[in-house]
Amino acid sequence: MTSTTSETIVPDSEHKGLVASLPQPWRNLALLARVDRPIGWWLLFWPCAWGLFLGGGTAHWGILAWMLLGAIAMRGAGCVYNDIVDADLDARVARTAARPIASGATTRRTAWIWLLTLCAVGLLVLLQLRWEAQVVALGSLALVAAYPFMKRITGWPQAWLGLVFTWGAPVGWVEATGFERLAPLAALYAGCWAWCMAYDTIYALQDREDDAMVGIGSSALSFGNHVRAGVGGLYTMALLCWAGAIWLTRADPLALLALAPVSLHLLWQVATLKEDGADPLAKFRSNRFAGFLMAAACYVVGAA
Template sequence: MAGVTSPDGADGKVADAVVGHWVDRLAPRGLRPYLRLARIDRPIGWWLLLLPCWWSAALAALAGHKPFPDPAHLLLFLIGAIAMRGAGSTYNDIADRDLDAQVERTRSRPLPSGQVKTRSAAIFLVMQALVGLAVLLQFNATAIWVGMASLLPVAIYPFMKRVMSMPQAVLGLAFSWGALMGWVAAFGTLGAPALALYVGAFAWIVGYDTIYAVQDIEDDEIAGIRSSARLFGRGLKPAIGLCYAISAVAIATAAALAGAGPVGFVGVALFATHLGWQVFRLKPGDGRGALLLFRSNRDAGLILFAGLSADALWQAPF
């Protein structure tokens, strides 16, 4: 697992970015702050936004008796996830630039460190959003409207850490939206499997983002930033375990409703096992370990996607 850079930001790098990323080695120096603003040097974010889309596309393949998820949809979701994660991160950093300056892990980000001006960040935000819109317009009308509705939780999320004790719930509403998109892109309507998957993705996101928030508990208390990690306190591990249990049950329900067979449920079981392993390994005082566990959710999500996709291929009529 790759490490992280030093937290001082003296080299222009961001504290929790992947060491040796191509952004730091190959990108033109003038573009690096913008790529960091879009979190290109921290790809885990777009992976976690993308995976519910891919899960939903795999469920749609199962329900539609297709041998695999629509490749064009998978590619569009990939492009859209990278663009919209970048836009969301830029928006979040504009809203949080004063708070970020008070937290060790975030004060090296491009805006609080002065590498990018707020006006330039706003222009960059619009450019990324336009890419996301271009992707969304490739889908059917219902999918376009469903996708547009995701902007509400995205818009309010940065401000929730100031007013509610569990802002991770709002992030869950936004980041799990892809669980609806794969299904509606395939069928032009929402269905029970997609709704159950949305619940499962929501609980998964609240769980993993609580692990992520473990890194900042002390600084968040000083800055007055609220988080589920602070809310759960000594009950942190049981609370994350409960989130992950709800996620596994809801996703298993979604798989059953979509007609999954044994191969799909093996994927669900391996996904659930990975989540249990995360809870077992979590140490509330270990910020670096929490970051590595948070990042491991990409692997958990890919395991689930592989299981559902393999089941679609196994069951497909040839």
């Protein structure tokens, strides 16, 4: 693959210019780790902040910074692993055919070395956490390893992704509280799962035609003509679960008002969602802001 790789980066790349300025070998590594698409590590990071803040760790800014680094490294590692496993499928889907392994620009050996390097950064972050949070964090490894295969065996791979990509919520909560008061955490995590499944269903709208031709499972396909209703139902579940988590943390009706901004934002997403064109990607990316609004809500409740 020549330098035209930078011009054929998948459509959801946000920083083509930055990536294109790198020497070719480094550019391929950056693309493997999705450096050009920071939305992924924001979505992985925000549940960490939610769990930490709602659990009362609102003063743990140092740990929060480590969690952000961990989200960047482990999201990158997960993407590299996903590309190694999915190279054959990626080569048959227009949006992913230019990925370094699928296109032949990077060897699998190089990808494995890069994966291990990113995991080493993740290990450094892991060592900063209390031992209980370390145990919880390690519990995600089996879920992560299985995820790339879900699209091959189920029409609802987003349901598995919801378990994987929001695992930071239990890690953050346990970092703040240990293994105490797990009922609010259960509600928080259930809401995180629904949120992730909803936003990734929106993301998958971009690939419906290719996924159908290749035979890849997707909730955007499985919902059929009811994608908006499905996404709306999942966001409603998320908000109800988050309300339960807040109530179990602080049984005060006023505390629930902290959810108003994120509720309005998710309502806007559903009300204005268009299932084709550029809108699915724009709505998907807007969850970076939704994550911030939810973090603010958790901070307000957790600091009270």
